[in-house]
Amino acid sequence: MTRRKKIYEGKAKILYEGPEPGTLIQYFKDDTTAFDATKKAILEGKGVINNRISEFVMTKLAGIGVQNHFIRRLNLREQLIREVEIIPLEVVCRNIAAGSISTRLGIPEGTPLPRSIIEFFYKKDELHDPMVTEEHITAFNWAATQEIDDILAMTLRVNDFLTGMFSAVGITLVDFKIEYGRLYEGDFSRVILADEISPDSCRLWDSTTNEKLDKDRFRRDLGNVIESYTEVARRLGIMKEMPTVIQGGITGDTP
Ligand code: UDP
Numbered sequence: 001m002t003r004r005k006k007i008y009e010g011k012a013k014i015l016y017e018g019p020e021p022g023t024l025i026q027y028f029k030d031d032t033t034a035f036d037a038t039k040k041a042i043l044e045g046k047g048v049i050n051n052r053i054s055e056f057v058m059t060k061l062a063g064i065g066v067q068n069h070f071i072r073r074l075n076l077r078e079q080l081i082r083e084v085e086i087i088p089l090e091v092v093c094r095n096i097a098a099g100s101i102s103t104r105l106g107i108p109e110g111t112p113l114p115r116s117i118i119e120f121f122y123k124k125d126e127l128h129d130p131m132v133t134e135e136h137i138t139a140f141n142w143a144a145t146q147e148i149d150d151i152l153a154m155t156l157r158v159n160d161f162l163t164g165m166f167s168a169v170g171i172t173l174v175d176f177k178i179e180y181g182r183l184y185e186g187d188f189s190r191v192i193l194a195d196e197i198s199p200d201s202c203r204l205w206d207s208t209t210n211e212k213l214d215k216d217r218f219r220r221d222l223g224n225v226i227e228s229y230t231e232v233a234r235r236l237g238i239m240k241e242m243p244t245v246i247q248g249g250i251t252g253d254t255p
């Protein structure tokens with residue numbers, strides 16, 4: 001037996017070499033960080049839930065023609081993905097003011113935005129992921145103009161689809177962050193959706209009570225983080241396939 005090769009380890013996920021060229025295995029950890037990783041915790045079972053929610057969302061998005069890196073889920077914590085060249089941008093789409101836009105522009109949290117707003121942040125931990133414009137992105141060659149156009153169009157489609165999907169189960173999609181990568185096909189490359197879509201990367205509020213069902217529960221010490229993530233999975237109808245969550249822990253967990 002040889003040990004599989006670790007390609008990259010991030011704050012919440014690990015990427016291993018995949019079984020075939022052009023594939024990787026994405027492993028979802030229980031590690032949770034906020035505020036540039038100055039706040040850390042291990043939330044038992046989080047990786048299992050996010051693996052499953054992200055699979056569900058990526059599969060649905062592929063179904064409406066939003067190409068993404070997901071190939072198939074391998075086990076509770078791992079999924080097989082297409083290897084892409086990650087574009088170093090965090091693409092945030094907002095429907096309702098919350099988090100950094102509220103503090104930056106003085107808009108009270110919960111204020112509906114006049115229209116969906118897309119923002120770009122440069123992925124650079126040392127610089128605390130500064131907000132950048134299309135000018136910076138093209139000048140520094142992080143992405144080409146055509147790629148930015150594709151990213152904007154895909155992000156709006158993802159927003160429309162996710163807004164409807166969550167709304168149908170009584171959840172308001174306040175905002176979310178997604179990442180994109182380049183998939184090379186011969187001399188050409190196309191931009192596809194990568195990374196994950198989960199309560200770690202979305203703001204999800206109960207539509208009736210506005211109760212937060214996402215990572216803000218961790219960031220703001222609101223408690224019941226795993227319970228809220230599990231509730232999102234339950235409402236999406238994927239709980240029956242999930243292992244039982246017992247007091248924050250998950251049974252039936254295999255590597
Ligand atoms: N977000 C994320 N990773 C980051 C920063 C933000 O997934 O490194 C998500 C966050 O969960 C929220 C959205 O992007 O759904 C907008 O986040 P915001 O800019 O308000 O950042 P905050 O300072 O509140 O994390």
